[in-house]
Amino acid sequence: MAPRIEVAAHAGVCYGVERALDLAEKAAGTAPAPVRTLGPLIHNPLVVAELAERGVTLAESLDGADAGSVVIRAHGVVPEVIEDARARGLSVIDATCPYVKRVHAAAERLVSQGFQLIVVGEGGHPEVEGIMGHADGRARVVSRPEDLDGIELERRVGVVVQTTQTLDALDAVVAELLRRADEVHVVNTICSATQERQAAARELAARADVMVVVGGRNSGNTRRLAQICAESGTATHHIESADELRTAWFTDAALIGVTAGASTPAAHIERAVAAIERLSGASDGTR
Missing domain, CATH: 3.40.50.11270 (Rossmann fold)
Structure with missing residues (x-):
């Protein structure tokens, strides 16, 4: 079959x-x-x-x-x-992105209210650099709770998050802040599109025999989708173009799952699916 x-x-x-x-x-x-x-x-x-x-x-x-x-x-x-x-x-x-501008506004507001700002995200990422520029020099970037160890926290801490981060990453940092600061004000600025894509990828990876994640390797949100799929225990392959697909990936697979990052146009997904069909002899009933 x-x-x-x-x-x-x-x-x-x-x-x-x-x-x-x-x-x-x-x-x-x-x-x-x-x-x-x-x-x-x-x-x-x-x-x-x-x-x-x-x-x-x-x-x-x-x-x-x-x-x-x-x-x-x-x-x-x-x-x-x-x-x-x-x-x-x-x-x-x-x-x-209007959702990124929402993070800028939240960062400005928290700083103006006297909070020391913690940005949960990837240091050096362009979005994070932009957020930092709206914080009047009062922001620090962390990606995990351990990153807080080198930061002298003030009594009042405000938190925003890079739009493409996972909720788990935000929750872990906030839990540590609640242990160490007197007051923590969190603005969850994770984009709903990011959360939807992560949840859908997790659900499909739990059922699929192999997952293909389509999108730029320099895309943080695409890399996180690949990480989520791999953590499910399903064999996962992150590709930028359909030319990277290999027949051997689909040997004995009954269900091949495909997802794509938020910077991947529909045409790129379509090309990947068509190539998978050719390589595996698969049918696509859900496109």
């Missing part, structure tokens, strides 16, 4: 990424040229290459965008970057 392919109930691009892509693609035909994104628009190398083919190229810094328009990436930036871009005479298209 041929294996079956099932795509997770929630998989692929979220609202913020779709909005950023729409803004960038529209800018290619309407905004002052040249049009450049400030850093990768999203964490998906294939999408970045596709945008370049449409005329939206990449600048790693404002020094590489000396004229025309600059698109602010979905992850957001520190406020000074946008001010600097406008001061240089650049046309600014702000594609920051």
Whole structure:
């Protein structure tokens, strides 16, 4: 009997990424040229290459965008970057995800209320760097409870979280803060799309014989989906493109599960599913 392919109930691009892509693609035909994104628009190398083919190229810094328009990436930036871009005479298209802007607002509010800010997330990640820029220098980044050991905590601590983090990671840090601080104010800024994709991936991985996770290797939320699937005990393969798929992965599999990060367009998922069908002889009844 041929294996079956099932795509997770929630998989692929979220609202913020779709909005950023729409803004960038529209800018290619309407905004002052040249049009450049400030850093990768999203964490998906294939999408970045596709945008370049449409005329939206990449600048790693404002020094590489000396004229025309600059698109602010979905992850957001520190406020000074946008001010600097406008001061240089650049046309600014702000594609920051609205959910990321919600984190910026929460960080500003907590700091203004006198809380020492803890950001639960990946140090050095573009989204986290942007959040830090809205905290008036009063934020520290942690990814796990042990990271708090080197921080001198104040009496009142506020917490926000990178939108693509897991609820387990947030809960673990908050539990340690509650043990060590007098007052802890938590704003759960994990995006609902992230939670939906993680829950759907976990549910499907528990039933599947093998999982394929589609998306950029530089995408934190995609890597976390792969981690969640692997932790279920199911053989898990993280790919960026369908060319990476291997027939041997699907030997003796009755159910092949597919999920994708929030920066993975539907077309990329479709290409992966079609390739899995060819390699495994599977049928897809849930696409």
